[in-house]
Amino acid sequence: MENPETVTFDVGGRLFKVSRNVIEQFSDTMLGKIVSETWQHDSDATVFIDRDGDIFAHVLNYLRYGSIMLPISISRAMFDRDMDYYGIITDVNTHTIKQESSIHALDVVKNKLEDAELEHDMFIIA
Helix, strand or coil, X not given: CCCCCEEEEEXXXXXXXXXXXXXXXXCCXXXXXXXXXXXXXXXXXXXXXXXXXXXXXXXXXXXXXXXXXXXXXXXXXXXHHHHHHCCCCCCHHHCCEEECCHHHHHHHHHXXXXXXXXXXXXXXXX
């Protein structure tokens, strides 16, 4: 069977097209095993995973870059739970997973408000 250069995941209704090389670097994880020739008989088929697609996007970024800054909308506990589900082991002492703080998010909004005031733009907060 010839492996295409990419693999497509359908996670929670969201499609993710990923370089097969990224996943194959983690062949001992659930993701690596599910796209292996042993489990995936049709290498062009989309792999369905019944998980949260928003979290999966961050899991993929962790695999790509080796670290992640989670937005405040993704809880660290939920991210860790999915990392465990996918069989991705992280060293908690390396600080490769960080959580954006609400203070940082408020600073971003404050800076945008200040920039809008300087430019006399309208800015509405819902």
